[in-house]
Amino acid sequence: MSVPAAEEAAPTTSGQPLLSLRGIQKSFGAVHVLRGVDLDVRPGHVTALVGDNGAGKSTLIKGIAGIHAFDEGEYHFEGKPVKVHGPRDANQLGIEVVYQDLALCDNLDVVDNMFLGRELGRSVRLDDNAMEQRARETLDGLSVRTLKSVRTHVSALSGGQRQTVAIARAVLWNSKVVILDEPTAALGVAQTEQVLLLVRRLADRGLGVVLISHNLNDVFEVADDIAVLYLGQLVAQVRKDDVTRGEVVELITTGSSEKRGTDTTNGVDR
Amino acid sequence: MSATTQAPPEERASLGSIARGYLDKVRGGDVGSLPAVLGLIALVIVFSVLRPDTFTTELNFANLIGQSAAVMVLAMGLIFVLLLGEIDLSAGFTGGAAAAVLGVTLTNHDWPLVPALLAGILTGTLIGLFIGLLVARVGIPSFVVTLALFLALQGVMLWIIGEGGTIGLRSEFVLKLNNGSMPIWLGWLLTVLTVVGYAGTNLLKIRTRRAKGLSAEPMLLWAIKSGAFAILVVAFTAYLSRERSPNPALKSLKGVPNVVVIILALVVLLGYALSRTSWGKHVYATGGNAEAARRSGIAVPWVKISCFMTCSTIAALAGFLAASRTNSVSPNTGGSDTLLLAVGAAVIGGTSLFGGKGKITDAVIGGLVVAVIRNGIILLDQPSSVYYMVTGAVLLLAASVDAISRRRATASGRV
Numbered sequence: 001m002s003v004p005a006a007e008e009a010a011p012t013t014s015g016q017p018l019l020s021l022r023g024i025q026k027s028f029g030a031v032h033v034l035r036g037v038d039l040d041v042r043p044g045h046v047t048a049l050v051g052d053n054g055a056g057k058s059t060l061i062k063g064i065a066g067i068h069a070f071d072e073g074e075y076h077f078e079g080k081p082v083k084v085h086g087p088r089d090a091n092q093l094g095i096e097v098v099y100q101d102l103a104l105c106d107n108l109d110v111v112d113n114m115f116l117g118r119e120l121g122r123s124v125r126l127d128d129n130a131m132e133q134r135a136r137e138t139l140d141g142l143s144v145r146t147l148k149s150v151r152t153h154v155s156a157l158s159g160g161q162r163q164t165v166a167i168a169r170a171v172l173w174n175s176k177v178v179i180l181d182e183p184t185a186a187l188g189v190a191q192t193e194q195v196l197l198l199v200r201r202l203a204d205r206g207l208g209v210v211l212i213s214h215n216l217n218d219v220f221e222v223a224d225d226i227a228v229l230y231l232g233q234l235v236a237q238v239r240k241d242d243v244t245r246g247e248v249v250e251l252i253t254t255g256s257s258e259k260r261g262t263d264t265t266n267g268v269d270r
Numbered sequence: 271m272s273a274t275t276q277a278p279p280e281e282r283a284s285l286g287s288i289a290r291g292y293l294d295k296v297r298g299g300d301v302g303s304l305p306a307v308l309g310l311i312a313l314v315i316v317f318s319v320l321r322p323d324t325f326t327t328e329l330n331f332a333n334l335i336g337q338s339a340a341v342m343v344l345a346m347g348l349i350f351v352l353l354l355g356e357i358d359l360s361a362g363f364t365g366g367a368a369a370a371v372l373g374v375t376l377t378n379h380d381w382p383l384v385p386a387l388l389a390g391i392l393t394g395t396l397i398g399l400f401i402g403l404l405v406a407r408v409g410i411p412s413f414v415v416t417l418a419l420f421l422a423l424q425g426v427m428l429w430i431i432g433e434g435g436t437i438g439l440r441s442e443f444v445l446k447l448n449n450g451s452m453p454i455w456l457g458w459l460l461t462v463l464t465v466v467g468y469a470g471t472n473l474l475k476i477r478t479r480r481a482k483g484l485s486a487e488p489m490l491l492w493a494i495k496s497g498a499f500a501i502l503v504v505a506f507t508a509y510l511s512r513e514r515s516p517n518p519a520l521k522s523l524k525g526v527p528n529v530v531v532i533i534l535a536l537v538v539l540l541g542y543a544l545s546r547t548s549w550g551k552h553v554y555a556t557g558g559n560a561e562a563a564r565r566s567g568i569a570v571p572w573v574k575i576s577c578f579m580t581c582s583t584i585a586a587l588a589g590f591l592a593a594s595r596t597n598s599v600s601p602n603t604g605g606s607d608t609l610l611l612a613v614g615a616a617v618i619g620g621t622s623l624f625g626g627k628g629k630i631t632d633a634v635i636g637g638l639v640v641a642v643i644r645n646g647i648i649l650l651d652q653p654s655s656v657y658y659m660v661t662g663a664v665l666l667l668a669a670s671v672d673a674i675s676r677r678r679a680t681a682s683g684r685v
Contacts, residue, residue, distance in 0.1 A: 105559045107558035108555060108558060126551070129484060
């Protein structure tokens with residue numbers, strides 16, 4: 001009930017990609033970071049984006065989030081070509097990014113963090129109760145049971161709880177695509193498990209989820225699709241069930257997989 | 271981390287669980303104003319025992335309020351820049367310059383009261399805008415900007431007042447600001463309004479939260495808090511409503527000092543701005559994590575500029591109070607130790623020098639501590655040397671509490 005748009009979206013558009021990129025190019029000066037990337041994010045699916053350091057993962061998500069513009073290529077959202085010039089445009093479309101550093105204010109409570117910059121009520125008389133209710137509903141909707149009070153300061157939360165708050169903030173705004181940058185990198189085993197469950201739940205609610213991760217255990221546990229970036233090219237976007245761990249490692253490290261016969265041709269095979 | 275344990279959400283808050291929650295907060299390093307309140311009680315007890323016939327008198331109590339008013343109000347302004355993790359070293363002389371403008375326009379140019387007051391306040395606001403632009407737009411550290419202005423504003427004051435001059439204040443209103451007392455009945459009316467306002471707002475909050483199914487504090491706690499608050503405020507008014515003149519036949523002195531109204535109004539207004547407006551949330555967010563604030567779409571430079579403007583505007587009011595206290599404006603109004611005492615008051619009250627933590631009431635509690643120390647040491651016939659050393663030591667102690675509690679908070683915050 002807290003994410004109504006996403007629930008509606010789930011059954012109707014599950015076939016068609018929510019977000020699709022074609023032939024994305026991006027250079028920083030002489031450095032050609034992205035060389036013709038194609039990517040599809042489908043509703044209700046977790047798309048894992050993997051690749052070695054420097055493969056262009058961060059550049060790709062920053063471009064999707066509107067932090068810097070792509071040089072070339074098509075950016076389609078819900079089937080329509082869109083122009084994203086800034087983070088606000090991306091938010092308007094329903095794209096939210098949870099960055100690795102989470103961007104939470106330790107000195108504010110959970111509710112304040114979730115609504116930061118987008119408070120409810122008049123700006124001279126905030127509606128704290130409405131914000132608290134909606135925060136609680138959103139967390140309950142995600143079956144988060146680990147937060148005793150939404151009025152706890154973030155400084156008192158554990159790493160997993162912080163990640164949960166950051167993710168809940170991202171889904172608060174009827175978002176359709178949530179991009180998670182290394183959500184489990186700093187977490188222990190139990191907390192990693194909680195966050196991965198949460199990631200799965202987001203997809204089950206019909207959101208398109210992009211999960212950036214170095215950890216293939218996480219990827220194989222939670223992802224539906226795996227997209228591999230190698231030196232700025234998307235060398236494969238495949239269903240998880242169609243590949244083995246070894247093949248993914250090979251794709252990440254060499255850009256091709258002998259056994260699968262894929263080469264660096266952006267093969268989206270499904 | 272204990273909070274990770276599975277707990278039913280919105281559990282019914284009981285007195286015991288609230289007390290435990292508060293103890294946990296304190297142990298976790300979030301001490302707030304607690305050390306200042308305990309320190310204040312200890313100081314009052316010590317001085318009352320040592321000097322029962324001079325410290326614990328109605329006259330001295332009223333004096334204490336008048337002496338601390340300017341520092342308290344200045345500290346309220348400083349809290350806004352301290353919340354950002356910045357500093358305004360020039361705030362004292364900003365107040366002085368504003369008071370000089372007030373004095374010159376009133377006394378030398380015979381302006382009516384209201385335009386003169388507005389001119390003084392606007393002086394403060396403009397100084398704040400200037401500091402804010404240099405800090406947030408140009409990117410100079412606030413320490414350097416305001417250190418430069420600390421010097422420059424002294425020059426401005428000399429230039430406005432004239433070398434070595436002093437401007438006497440004759441305006442009845444300005445003189446009464448921080449000298450006069452209100453009639454007894456008005457003091458009691460104010461007392462009733464304050465108590466009803468405090469208890470009423472809290473009651474309303476509890477009822478709306480209950481109606482919406484949110485957890486609220488139990489009625490018993492509300493009753494205890496409201497009762498304690500009422501006793502404190504009534505005792506305050508009753509004590510100040512007694513005759514305190516050393517020679518009542520000559521001149522009667524009684525009633526709540528006028529300046530209490532100004533402090534009360536500022537506490538309510540500024541407290542509201544910080545806790546209930548989106549601007550207030552953005553101030554805390556900017557002080558806590560400027561990068562997170564920026565990514566949330568908050569205009570961080572504007573938040574900073576507005577905080578410096580708020581600080582300097584309130585500093586102008588503090589300057590008026592200081593001038594009113596001495597019946598005149600001199601090049602030393604807002605000078606000497608005023609600024610450091612105000613920073614000290616805010617920090618002693620529990621506002622963090624690292625930004626992101628602090629409340630307006632910190633200024634009142636800290637301001638009282640600072641004033642009691644000064645007042646008590648003078649009554650103990652100690653020389654200024656002792657007073658300065660003690661005040662310096664207390665400020666260092668408060669800063670240590672701040673730094674240590676911050677370390678504890680970081681240590682207990684992340685698993």
